[in-house]
Amino acid sequence: MALDILKIRKDFPILDQKVYGKPLIYFDSAASAQKVLSVLKKEEQLVLEYYGNIHRGAHYMADKATAEFEAVRDSVKNFINARFREEIIFTKGATEGMNLVAFSFGESFINEGDEIILTEMEHHANIVPWQMMAMRRKAVIKVIPFSDDGRLEVEKLDSLITSKTKIIAVAHISNTLGMVNPVKEIIAKAHSHGIKVLVDGAQSVKHFKIDVQDMDADFYSFSSHKMYGPNGVGVLYGKRELLDKMVPYQGGGEMISVVKFEKTTYNSLPYKFEAGTPDITGVIAFGEAVRYLNEMDTDAMISYENSLTCYCMDELKKIKGVIIYGTWKDHSSVISFNIKGIHHYDLAMILDKGGVALRSGRLCADPVMDHYGVSGMLRVSFDVYNTFAEVDSFIVLLKKAIKMLGGAKINE
Amino acid sequence: MTIEEVQLEIIDEFSFYDDWMDKYGYLIELGNDPESLNPDEKKEKYLIDGCQSRVWLIPEYKDGLISFRGESDAIIVKGLVALLLRVLSNRSPSEIIDADLHFIDDLGLKQNLSPTRSNGLVSMIKQMRLYAVAYKELEEAGTKN
Numbered sequence: 001m002a003l004d005i006l007k008i009r010k011d012f013p014i015l016d017q018k019v020y021g022k023p024l025i026y027f028d029s030a031a032s033a034q035k036v037l038s039v040l041k042k043e044e045q046l047v048l049e050y051y052g053n054i055h056r057g058a059h060y061m062a063d064k065a066t067a068e069f070e071a072v073r074d075s076v077k078n079f080i081n082a083r084f085r086e087e088i089i090f091t092k093g094a095t096e097g098m099n100l101v102a103f104s105f106g107e108s109f110i111n112e113g114d115e116i117i118l119t120e121m122e123h124h125a126n127i128v129p130w131q132m133m134a135m136r137r138k139a140v141i142k143v144i145p146f147s148d149d150g151r152l153e154v155e156k157l158d159s160l161i162t163s164k165t166k167i168i169a170v171a172h173i174s175n176t177l178g179m180v181n182p183v184k185e186i187i188a189k190a191h192s193h194g195i196k197v198l199v200d201g202a203q204s205v206k207h208f209k210i211d212v213q214d215m216d217a218d219f220y221s222f223s224s225h226k227m228y229g230p231n232g233v234g235v236l237y238g239k240r241e242l243l244d245k246m247v248p249y250q251g252g253g254e255m256i257s258v259v260k261f262e263k264t265t266y267n268s269l270p271y272k273f274e275a276g277t278p279d280i281t282g283v284i285a286f287g288e289a290v291r292y293l294n295e296m297d298t299d300a301m302i303s304y305e306n307s308l309t310c311y312c313m314d315e316l317k318k319i320k321g322v323i324i325y326g327t328w329k330d331h332s333s334v335i336s337f338n339i340k341g342i343h344h345y346d347l348a349m350i351l352d353k354g355g356v357a358l359r360s361g362r363l364c365a366d367p368v369m370d371h372y373g374v375s376g377m378l379r380v381s382f383d384v385y386n387t388f389a390e391v392d393s394f395i396v397l398l399k400k401a402i403k404m405l406g407g408a409k410i411n412e
Numbered sequence: 413m414t415i416e417e418v419q420l421e422i423i424d425e426f427s428f429y430d431d432w433m434d435k436y437g438y439l440i441e442l443g444n445d446p447e448s449l450n451p452d453e454k455k456e457k458y459l460i461d462g463c464q465s466r467v468w469l470i471p472e473y474k475d476g477l478i479s480f481r482g483e484s485d486a487i488i489v490k491g492l493v494a495l496l497l498r499v500l501s502n503r504s505p506s507e508i509i510d511a512d513l514h515f516i517d518d519l520g521l522k523q524n525l526s527p528t529r530s531n532g533l534v535s536m537i538k539q540m541r542l543y544a545v546a547y548k549e550l551e552e553a554g555t556k557n
C-alpha cells in the first residue's frame with residue numbers, strides 16, 4: 001500500500017513553515033525526529049486534566065496517570081516484542097540506558113582484566129560509559145574496526161573474543177555511516193561464548209520492526225525523541241534474568257522495598273531501575289508515538305525512506321568532488337558526506353539559510369572522523385515525512401552553495 | 413576610525429545585500445582574501461577550537477596597540493574573522509575591553525555567534541578580550557615601575 005505522504009505531513013505541523021523566508025526542509029531526523037501531533041495533544045490533556053505523581057498517590061488523578069504510565073510499558077513491550085513487561089525500563093534516553101547497563105552490569109559482572117568489545121563506529125554515548133566503567137573495574141576495551149566503505153569487520157570478532165570477554169556493545173545502525181550492522185550474527189556468536197550483548201537501538205528502533213526476542217539481544221536501548229515522541233524519555237530493554245542479577249543504577253524513591261538505616265531492600269523489576277519521579281508526562285505522551293508507529297504500515301514506511309535515501313545518494317554521486325562515507329550495501333536512511341576542498345561548515349551555513357536543516361560537524365562520533373581523517377561531515381537523514389521534491393530542492397541548493405564556495409577544488 | 417565607526421561602515425557595506433545568499437557571498441569574498449596565516453603559524457597555542465570549525469588568532473602588542481591576525485579553516489568563518497579583525501585590530505587594550513560589539517547582531521549574523529554554534533568565533537572574541545586584559549595589566553605594571 002502506498003503511503004500518503006502529504007497526509008502524514010499533516011500529523012507533523014511543524015514541517016509546514018518557512019525559515020529565513022524559505023520552505024523548511026527538515027533533513028535532521030536522525031538527530032531528532034519531529035513530534036507527531038497526537039503526542040502533543042496527549043501531553044496537553046494529561047497536564048490539563050489528570051496529572052498526578054504515579055505509583056504513590058491514593059487519589060483519582062494519580063491512579064489514572066499511573067494506569068496510563070503502566071499501559072505505555074505494555075505497549076512498548078509489544079512494540080519491541082519483549083517477553084515480560086518488567087523488562088521495559090523507562091530512562092531519559094538511549095544514553096541513560098547505556099550508562100545504566102555499563103554501571104550496573106559492570107558492578108555486577110565485570111572484574112579486573114575482563115574485556116568489553118565495542119565498535120569503531122559507535123556514538124559517544126556507547127563509548128564513554130564503557131570507558132568510565134572500564135576505569136573503575138580495571139577492565140579492557142577492544143574495538144571491532146570498520147572498513148573504508150563503512151562495513152563493520154565482523155569477521156574480526158573471532159580474534160577479539162577471549163575467555164575474558166564479558167559484553168559486546170554495538171550500534172544496530174550507525175548514526176554517521178548509516179550502516180546496518182549484523183547484530184543477530186554478532187549476538188549468536190557472542191552467546192556461543194557466553195558473552196552478553198547490548199544493542200544501541202537509537203537509530204534502528206524506528207527504522208526496523210524490532211523483535212528483541214528474535215534478535216536475542218540482552219539489552220536494547222533507545223530514545224523516544226527519534227520516534228516522534230517527547231525528548232527526555234527513553235527505554236532500556238533488558239532480559240529479566242540479567243536485570244534481576246544487576247545492582248541498581250541509582251538510589252531513591254520508587255526503587256526500594258524497605259528502607260532502614262541498617263539495610264535497605266530493593267524493589268522488584270522494573271522499579272528497581274526507576275529511581276525517583278520519572279518524566280510522567282513524557283512517558284504517557286510517548287505512548288501516542290508508539291501508537292502512531294503501530295498504526296503505520298512499517299514495511300511501506302521503511303521502503304519509502306530507503307527509496308528517498310537511494311534517490312538522494314544517486315543525485316549526490318553526480319556532484320563533482322562528493323565523498324560519501326558509508327557506501328556498503330546495508331544502508332539506512334542516513335547519508336554523511338563531504339565535498340572535496342570545501343569545509344563542511346561553510347556548506348552547512350549556506351544550506352541553513354536556504355531552509356535545509358541538516359547536521360554538520362563531528363556527529364558525536366570522533367573515532368569515525370579519525371578513521372577518515374576529517375574534521376567533520378555533513379549529514380542528511382530522511383524520515384517518512386520527507387519528499388522527493390525536498391531532495392531535489394536540497395540538491396539544487398547544495399550545487400549553488402558549492403558554486404558560491406568556489407567549486408570543488410580538488411587540491412587537498 | 414573608532415570601533416563604532418568601523419562597525420557602522422561594515423553595516424553600511426552589507427546594506428547592499430538583502431538576500432542571505434548575497435550576504436554570505438560577500439563573506440566568502442572577504443574570506444578568500446589571500447592575507448592568511450602561513451601553515452607554520454597555525455600552531456596549537458594560537459588555535460581556538462570549535463567543534464564545527466577552527467580559528468587561529470595571533471596577537472601582537474606594539475606601541476600600546478594590539479594587532480591581531482587570524483584565520484579559520486571554514487571560509488565563511490574566515491570572512492567573519494576578517495570583519496572582527498577590521499573592528500578590533502590595531503586598538504589599545506582599553507578600547508578592546510570596552511568595545512560594544514553590535515555589528516554582527518545588526519547584520520543578522522548573530523546565530524553565528526551563539527555559543528551553541530561552536531564555530532570558534534565566540535571563543536575568539538573572548539580570547540581577544542583576554543589578550544587585551546593581559547596587555548593592559550602589563551602596561552599598568554610597566555608604568556608603575
Ligand SMILES: Cc1ncc(COP(=O)(O)O)c(C=O)c1O
Nearest residue numbers: 093094095123125175202203223
Ligand atoms: C546511534 C546513537 N546512539 C546513541 C544516541 C544518543 O541518544 P540520546 O541522545 O537520545 O540519548 C544517538 C543519538 O544521537 C545515536 O544516534
